[in-house]
Amino acid sequence: MNDMTLMDNTVDTQNIKIAAKDVNVHYGDSHAIKDVNVEIEDKTVTAFIGPSGCGKSTFLRCLNRMNDTIDICRVKGDILLDGEDIYDRRVDPVQLRAKVGMVFQKPNPFPKSIYDNVAYGPRIHGLARNKAELDEIVEKSLRRGAIWDEVKDRLDAPGTGLSGGQQQRLCIARAVATEPEVLLMDEPCSALDPIATAQVEELIDELRSRYSVVIVTHSMQQAARVSQKTAFFHLGNLVEFGPTGQIFTNPEDARTESYITGRIG
Amino acid sequence: MTDLSQSPAGAEPRKHGGSLLQQTSHTKKRNAAETRFKAYGIAAIAAGLLMLVILVTTIVGKGTGAFQQTFVTLNVELLEAKLDKKGNRDLADIKKVTTFGYAPIIKGAMEAAVADLGIETSLKPKQLAGILSKDVAAQLRDYVIANPDQIGQTVEFRFLASGRVDGYLKGRVTRDSIANDKNISPEQLDLVDALAAAGVLEKTFNLDFITGADASDARPEAAGIGVAMLGSLFMMLVVLALALPIGVAASIYLEEFAPQNWLTDMIEVNISNLAAVPSIVFGILGLAVFINYMHLPTSAPLVGGLVLTLMTLPTIIISTRASLKSVPPSIRDAALGVGASKMQAVFHHVLPLAAPGILTGTIIGLAQALGETAPLLLIGMVGFIASNAPETLADGLLAPNSAMPAQIYEWAKRADPAFYERAWGGIIILLIFLVTMNTFAVILRRRFERRW
Numbered sequence: 001m002n003d004m005t006l007m008d009n010t011v012d013t014q015n016i017k018i019a020a021k022d023v024n025v026h027y028g029d030s031h032a033i034k035d036v037n038v039e040i041e042d043k044t045v046t047a048f049i050g051p052s053g054c055g056k057s058t059f060l061r062c063l064n065r066m067n068d069t070i071d072i073c074r075v076k077g078d079i080l081l082d083g084e085d086i087y088d089r090r091v092d093p094v095q096l097r098a099k100v101g102m103v104f105q106k107p108n109p110f111p112k113s114i115y116d117n118v119a120y121g122p123r124i125h126g127l128a129r130n131k132a133e134l135d136e137i138v139e140k141s142l143r144r145g146a147i148w149d150e151v152k153d154r155l156d157a158p159g160t161g162l163s164g165g166q167q168q169r170l171c172i173a174r175a176v177a178t179e180p181e182v183l184l185m186d187e188p189c190s191a192l193d194p195i196a197t198a199q200v201e202e203l204i205d206e207l208r209s210r211y212s213v214v215i216v217t218h219s220m221q222q223a224a225r226v227s228q229k230t231a232f233f234h235l236g237n238l239v240e241f242g243p244t245g246q247i248f249t250n251p252e253d254a255r256t257e258s259y260i261t262g263r264i265g
Numbered sequence: 266m267t268d269l270s271q272s273p274a275g276a277e278p279r280k281h282g283g284s285l286l287q288q289t290s291h292t293k294k295r296n297a298a299e300t301r302f303k304a305y306g307i308a309a310i311a312a313g314l315l316m317l318v319i320l321v322t323t324i325v326g327k328g329t330g331a332f333q334q335t336f337v338t339l340n341v342e343l344l345e346a347k348l349d350k351k352g353n354r355d356l357a358d359i360k361k362v363t364t365f366g367y368a369p370i371i372k373g374a375m376e377a378a379v380a381d382l383g384i385e386t387s388l389k390p391k392q393l394a395g396i397l398s399k400d401v402a403a404q405l406r407d408y409v410i411a412n413p414d415q416i417g418q419t420v421e422f423r424f425l426a427s428g429r430v431d432g433y434l435k436g437r438v439t440r441d442s443i444a445n446d447k448n449i450s451p452e453q454l455d456l457v458d459a460l461a462a463a464g465v466l467e468k469t470f471n472l473d474f475i476t477g478a479d480a481s482d483a484r485p486e487a488a489g490i491g492v493a494m495l496g497s498l499f500m501m502l503v504v505l506a507l508a509l510p511i512g513v514a515a516s517i518y519l520e521e522f523a524p525q526n527w528l529t530d531m532i533e534v535n536i537s538n539l540a541a542v543p544s545i546v547f548g549i550l551g552l553a554v555f556i557n558y559m560h561l562p563t564s565a566p567l568v569g570g571l572v573l574t575l576m577t578l579p580t581i582i583i584s585t586r587a588s589l590k591s592v593p594p595s596i597r598d599a600a601l602g603v604g605a606s607k608m609q610a611v612f613h614h615v616l617p618l619a620a621p622g623i624l625t626g627t628i629i630g631l632a633q634a635l636g637e638t639a640p641l642l643l644i645g646m647v648g649f650i651a652s653n654a655p656e657t658l659a660d661g662l663l664a665p666n667s668a669m670p671a672q673i674y675e676w677a678k679r680a681d682p683a684f685y686e687r688a689w690g691g692i693i694i695l696l697i698f699l700v701t702m703n704t705f706a707v708i709l710r711r712r713f714e715r716r717w
Contacts, residue, residue, distance in 0.1 A: 066601065071525055098604030108595035110614055120613070121603035171599070178603055 017042040017182060017212040018063060023077035025058055025067070032058045034236040036077075040182075040229075045204060045213045047227035047244065049220060051264065054233040056216045060184050063214065064100035065093040081182070098125055101180035105187040107167030109159030109174070114151050117159040117170055118142060121178035137177055144210075145173025146203045165196020169203060176207070183207060185215040189222065201226050220260055224248050232256045234264075324692055331690020334471035334486060335426040335434050337397060337460065341374040343409060345417045354413045364402035368394070371401055374422075384459045388452050396453050396460075398425035400480065400487040426466060428485040428683040430457050434468050437682055474690060478650055479672065485683030488676070490691045492650045496566050496666035497635060500646075503570020503662065504577055504634050509627055511574075512581030519582075520589040521611050540579035547576045548640025556644060564648040564665035569641055573634040580633060584626020588619040621713035628706040632699050638670040647671045669695050 018040040025033035033055045040046050048056035058067070065086060067073040079086050086096050098121070109117050118138045121127075128134035138155070142148040147169040151162070159170055168188055175183060185204070189197040204226045207213055217223050223230050224244060231241040232255075240247060240256045251257045258264045283289070288296075345352060347370055349359055372390035379386060379393060386393070394401075401424045409416065425431075429449040432438035434457075443449050460466035477489020523529045551572035555561045561568050592615045600610035641647070648665035667675070669691060676688040 064602075066598070069597075069601065069607075094604055094606045097601060102598075102602035104595060104598055104602065106595055108593075108599040110596065110599060111618065120600075120605075124603075124605055124609055124613075174599075174603060 015041045015043070017082065018214075019078075019080040019083075020059075020062075021078045021080070023059070023062065023075065023079060025055070025062060025076075026074045027058075027070070028072040032236055033062070036233075036238045038231055038238055038241055040212060040214060042181075042212045043208055043210070044229055045208050045215060045227040046229040046231065047223035048214065048216045048231050048233060049218075049223045049259075050233035050239075051259065052218070055236040056231075056233045057186050059233070060186055060214060060216050063182070063184055064097050064102055066097075066102065068093050098178045099180055100182040100184060101175035101178060103168070103171050103175050103183065103185045103188050106191050107164055107171050109162070109167050109170050111158060111160050113156045114142075114159050114162070114170060115155040118174050118177045121174060125178055127177075127179065141173045141177035142170075144176050144207070145169045146199065146206070147173055163196070165192050165199055168192060168196070168200055172200070172203060172207075176211070180211065182212045182214065185213065187216050187218060190218060197222070220248070232259060234259070324689060324696065327686065328689030328691075328693040330435050330437075331474055331687045331693075332471055333435070333468050334474065335431040335466060335468045337424045337426050337466045339374045339378050339422055339424055339465070340419050341370060341405065341422050342377075342419045343416045344370060344373075348409055349413070349416050354416065356410065356413060359410060359413055359416075362406070364406055367402040367405050370405065371397065378460075378465060379456070382459070382463045382465065384456065384463070386452065386456050386459075388456060392450070392453060393456070395449070396427055396430045396457055398427050398484055398486045400425055400484045425486045426457075428681060430466075431468075431486050432683055433457060434461070435686075437686070474687070475694065479667065479675070481649075482679060482681065482684075485679075485681050485687065488684065488687055490669060490672055490687075490694055493667040493669050493672035493691075494694070496569070496646065496648075496650075497668045499566035499662055499666065500570040500573055500668060501631055501635060503567060504573045504631060505627070507570070507574040508577045508581050508630065512578050512627075513585055513623060515578075516582050516585035516589060517611060517616070520586050521615070522607065536579050536582050540583060543639075544576055544637050545639040545643065547572050548643030550575070551640060551644050562663050562665070563645040564667075565663050566646075566666050566668075567662040568644050569646045569668060570662070572640045572644060573637060576637065576640065577630040577634045580630035581623075581627055584629070585619070585623045588622025588626065589615060591622065592618045621709050625706045625710045628702050628709070632702040632706075635702070636670055636695060636699060638674055641668050641671045642674070647675055669698075 016039045018038075020036055020038045020040075023033055023036045024031070036055075036059060048060060050056050061067045062075055062079060063086075067075060075087060081096070081100065085091070110120065112120075115138055118141050119128075119134055122134060122137050128137055139148060139152075142151065147166055150166060151157070151170075159167065162170060168191075172183075172188075188204075189200050192200065201222065204213060204215065208228075215223075215226065227244045229242070230244040230247040232239045232247065232251075232253075234255050240251060240253045242252075247256060248260055251260065255264065347366060348362055349355075351358055372394045375393040375397070376390050404424065405422070408420075408422075426434075427448070429438050429443070429446070430453075433449075433454055438449070440451055440454060443451070443454070457466060473487070473491075474489045475494075476491035477487070478492040479489070480487035519529060519532065551568060555568045555571055556563055561571075596614050596618065597610050600614045601607070605613065646666070646668050648667050650666060673688050673691040673695065676684040676691065679685075
């Protein structure tokens with residue numbers, strides 16, 4: 001396949017965080033992901049783009065085994081996180097998800113206080129030995145979520161009372177509170193207005209310095225703005241994967257070009 | 266009735282021509298149909314409301330009498346010669362005097378009262394005492410046994426009047442209706458009128474009806490629903506202790522953990538079916554399994570509670586599953602996304618959000634169980650308990666008892682109209698419980714219901 005050679009040329013194997021090899025996903029009878037091979041780098045924003053139903057979200061959810069919760073979903077192939085197969089029988093998905101955090105399409109804070117939202121992950125993973133440490137983690141995480149200044153005076157207020165953009169940044173803060181290494185974002189801005197979107201995008205760019213970020217997006221402009229690498233999915237296939245600039249200016253595959261110029265999708 | 270009816274075959278399809286200011290015949294017809302339908306709806310609601318009003322006024326009208334009772338206030342001289350012949354205040358000797366031994370004292374007290382008030386009457390002492398309840402001797406004896414030091418003194422007592430006298434004051438018994446009644450005579454009614462005029466005999470609020478125990482056929486005036494209330498309370502405790510944990514555990518497993526396959530589908534269908542099984546079926550099941558096979562005591566609140574648990578479980582499971590389902594999946598995703606295990610996600614996030622719904626369902630299930638009668642009749646929860654509250658309380662779950670609806674049924678069966686009045690009174694108390702529980706459920710739902 002064409003894109004295989006492309007990947008081999010461009011990816012420096014030293015910094016590979018997640019490597020997917022021949023991944024196939026079936027939902028019951030439908031074949032949702034077909035032979036996807038992709039290597040996601042550390043400290044990079046990788047965008048998955050493609051028309052609706054192309055399998056990009058499905059693939060994203062494979063990376064932290066959120067698909068395990070769906071009975072009829074079967075995943076074949078290897079997904080390696082730092083060289084370890086996350087679908088190995090010895091891997092506990094709960095432990096994996098602490099390492100690979102996730103932010104969802106719709107902001108979904110727990111109906112609890114802002115503080116408890118962020119503190120929940122560290123609490124269940126035992127990351128803090130006492131209240132002072134937990135306070136510290138909460139502050140640090142809220143700062144990384146670029147929302148500390150807005151909520152520091154009302155940590156006891158319910159998280160659901162924030163605006164949509166604030167809620168989403170709270171969810172990002174909640175995700176980074178468990179000290180993950182990878183952050184998966186499933187269309188994190190699709191429910192937000194343009195101003196909130198801009199704030200979250202800015203935040204994603206900051207997060208790149210610490211985490212490997214994978215973002216699924218419907219907006220090609222967003223992919224172009226925030227990502228360094230872009231993968232284009234179509235009908236369950238990974239059509240093209242490469243540096244974002246190259247994908248948007250000089251795509252190799254005709255389907256990619258059709259999509260980014262608006263002819264399919 | 267629907268608007269989908271086709272135009273008759275062969276008719277020209279209408280065109281949207283003409284002025285908008287003029288309604289076409291088609292539009293007029295449609296509007297008329299709509300108006301008609303609204304009128305039917307309002308009529309249906311009005312009919313329902315009318316029934317409700319009739320029901321409530323009937324219940325209140327017939328039942329409030331049970332909360333009032335006629336009492337006679339008398340000074341009774343506790344004659345030492347009759348009650349403690351040896352004069353040593355030995356409790357064993359005092360207890361040897363049966364209620365029959367108290368009859369002369371009561372007669373004496375009545376005679377004295379009539380003489381004091383200067384009432385002219387041709388009645389003999391026995392007939393004078395006839396306007397009092399047959400329960401009076403027992404009341405007096407209980408008092409003397411509890412206070413042996415009062416023997417020889419004159420003590421003021423508030424005695425129950427007999428059911429006929431009570432009925433006379435409430436208008437249930439009239440001079441015409443007693444023509445063939447051996448229990449009361451017109452002369453006695455004259456005496457009642459005179460005593461009432463003197464203020465010795467009066468109708469007041471009767472707490473004993475709410476707290477007291479059932480009484481035998483001859484003494485309707487002494488019957489109360491308190492002990493049956495305790496029986497119901499015991500049963501509800503059993504139901505709550507069993508049905509809530511079992512129901513919630515089953516629902517959580519089915520809703521959150523169980524795989525989707527034919528077995529869980531079967532279980533689901535059968536739970537819904539169980540909710541529709543007539544309660545008498547659960548009654549006969551309880552009779553066969555708990556009493557005949559497991560040899561648990563009959564008439565015991567434990568058995569009643571077990572049977573009602575079986576009946577309530579489907580209700581609780583169905584409502585619990587509905588409220589678990591109403592918690593949006595995004596909350597589960599959020600918890601799993603930060604690395605919570607499935608169980609942590611359920612217990613830390615889903616269950617607290619579903620709790621108001623679960624409680625509401627439980628309360629409604631309990632209310633349903635509280636009013637259930639048929640299964641209780643089959644397992645004999647119609648025990649005749651004449652002892653009062655403290656003793657019954659100590660007997661607990663295994664001693665025979667009755668329950669509110671079963672007690673009401675028992676009273677309605679008896680011949681004396683005074684019991685009929687008490688049955689209506691019991692209904693009022695039962696309804697107060699049910700309305701309170703349902704109101705609580707509604708408040709809980711309104712207050713804590715979360716809109717997503």
